[in-house]
Amino acid sequence: MGESLMVLGTSSGAGKSLLVTALCRIFSNLGYDVVPFKSQNMSLNSAPSIEGGEISRAQYLQAIACRKRPSVRFNPILLKPEGNMRSQVVFMGKPIGSVSARDYMLSRKEELFRKAMTVLDELKEKHDLVIIEGAGSPVEINLKDYDIANTRVMLYAGAKGILVTDIYRGGSFASIVGTMELLKPEEREAIIGFVFNKFRGDPSLLGPGFEYLEERYEKPTLGVIPYVEHRLPEEDSLTEFPKVRGELHIQIIRLPHISNFTDFEPLHWANGVDYVTRAEEIKGDVVIIPGSKNTVEDLLWLRENGFEDAILEAHRDGSFIVGLCGGFQMLGEKILDTVESKRGIVKGIGLLPAKTVFERVKRTNHLRAEVLWEPARGMAVEGYEIRFGRSVSERPFSVIRAINSAKAFEPEGAVGERAFGTYLHGIFHNFAFTERFLNLLREERGLEPISIEDWSIEEEIEGFAKVVEKNLDVERILAKLGI
Template sequence: MKGVMVQGTASNVGKSWIAAGLCRLLAREGVNVAPFKSQNMSNNAYVTVKGEEIGRAQGVQAEAAGVEATVDMNPILLKPTSDQRSEVILRGVSQTVWSGSEYREQGYERGKQVICESAEKLAEEYDTLVIEGAGSPVEINLNDRELVNMAIADLLDVPVILTADIDRGGVFASIVGTLELLEERHRRRVKGLIINKFRGQRELFDDGVKWLEERTGIPVLGVVPHLENHGIEGEDSLTIQNVRSAQEKALDIAVIHWSYTANNSDVMPLAHEPDVSIRYVKSFKDLGDPDALILPGTRSTIEDFLTAEELGLTEAVQTYAGTGTVVGICGGYQVLCETMYKNPEDEHGISGIGLFPLKTTFLSKKQTIRVKGQTHEESGFAAAAMKGYEIHLGRTEGVIEAPFLELLDGPEGISVDNGRLIGTYMHDCFHNDEWRTEWLNRLRRKAGLPELPILRLAERQKRYDRLADHLEAHLDTQTLREIIEGSGS
């Protein structure tokens, strides 16, 4: 199989980002390319046109490649539900919840079969695959049954590019240490190195490049500078970070940071607004008096709610909501209801924060669907087209005087006090430029800040081109192409 695998010395070194850029680079050259990640562990999901779940990163990489995302691009998705258990999704469909040991014992052979089937289908449809690894390839205690790094490079017989994050420090040790811990046959697969997230004067690292190449015998394909505000969505919770506006006076948007935050890409469009600062809140001491509060989705709604309750955060949200602006998305919507029932047989339920006179009942079957419509005429907002997706297990019911949205299949969500308080199952609602701008301009007027015109963020293709341009400027693309064209072994 023709392709290249992007592995890393650790998590969050930029594998997803570089893979997306390579997909774009190759696609612009006319290569029929697709992304592939055999197994993804992330609560950031992407819904395909068929209503199936894959990792968000592979959905983004497919967009960068200019192709429609399918379950074959990420045949296994593991969504953590606690520190030790994860929901297992095979080819877009939820199967079970297993502990790590259960998955290794019972899921390995089936997982390997699914991976092989998906890889074969992609190989029939595409000429080249850009394959992403996970974490580090030298997790010694797990390598006997791993399904995502060198085992996949062997299975598909592809070369490996090893990526390291220089911004976190220790780049020489991380690269050399990783290579030293690899088996010799796997070391031979590594055909190039990428130093990512570089800051400062590039020439000062020339000696470092020379040392690495002499020490490892592997070419450094490039030293890639840190790219600010690239707009490419991250894969997991490690990408969650505060965003500070450069303006002296800016909107203060607080976002609840659940232990199992899901689809944190929902708030990313706000980070591109010039007068918006985003900060993540874990306890009542952090909340303060923001201009708005967002409760994002969570993979473990009740568990995260109970933890927040113990930390005094739910009471703080109740108090703030008396006069503040609140948006609850998916799990964040559910905890704002009066009662949450663990299942249809649960007679007592758990009292929620209680902003909305609604009840949520958790079901066994998950809803995964792309949705579109517009803001509801009773929502308090001007009519604006809205599109996004839903991924949830709960059903929320009750008397809703003013829905937030009017979707093709009927009203959705809730809007209270002319849109000051919102609950919705629609992920990506802030990606809708007109509505986001109206919501922000309300906050700006209240804060005494000037209103701003619509910032068009929906032109996602420009972001992928910017990323590809950045990689093209700093990578030895000729050597990279030769690596892809050559043998993996």
């Protein structure tokens, strides 16, 4: 039976996800067979697993850090918010229904917790170490009796706990003390130490605080992680949508049910983007409709709030329009939806020659494709799909050459006049494609071409893990784990 280590946070955004990612790589580099686990995650950024189901993108990244193929076992319960205090419940990668927060707490949560703990038992049986990520704060008094992602998991697993806090926000020592005071004695006993995250400055100045914590709780500070510039996805529960202008004006419409907004991170690094919430703001060189958790409802929202007219006017004025996944479906001629919104036939925006029919089985696959869009024709790209719809177009954006490594030949997406749409989540993480796309538009504006630095998730994980390892007492953690 393997050991388990749990990372808890004093709040959402404390840095639990990335600390777990770093620990996964650190212990993997030391030769341990390590896997990540989060019993329940609430996220709109999901990715496909080897089984074909969805998991949170955070656990997807952590699996890569462990040098494991992403599995639904690493995130058995995924909640995907739908608005109006309802969420789609995904268990072991498959949607099992849509429930209100109250109904979920009172009727489904206990059953799913028991099943998730069975999965955790299996992981502990098969691996040297399971690194467990908590969710939010473990001591929210109004939620603690219903919490199946924090200390209840830690005690069930017999895990050692690390409590991490974001010192950049301020109030870290108070947050740690408050959290420790609200923990039950057996929960407090399981904590082996504290980690201060995102620190800018001289760590020696924090000494009196460390001494206070050790004297009060007989627990050490295990590390002070400096503020690190990186390109790894942050926890999405606190994601801020930036308004960073560059030489090109790239706009992304912030849909009510926006999903997989990590698709656009390379545009942030290469140029800067502006997430817009009002139709009168639409006037960018590029206007992007992102993925949606509820495509038809968001399409009707665009229509009712003037966005559709604004998009069409911007297109007439020369804006390039892009749609990803649900955004692609919206830009087509029509959608037949008897599955998600059950509204039947709905007219699309009409900038792409595509028709979409929603199917009951969700496709969640890794894809490799060849671009057919003329400016990047023949370019090899890869990404993933998470969708209910199947679309047909006489002018596809690309042809899928491999689905989960199996050979395929399947047209996808659509190309229009100064517009394209695609099902390929992660298309902009293909840096050669993104560079080609942006430079096409820059040339039109008389701007100098740019070069996007090529990098890999592997390099980012390794680099971040090395910084964490340098500033964390790994030997002490190993000793506490007994491995």
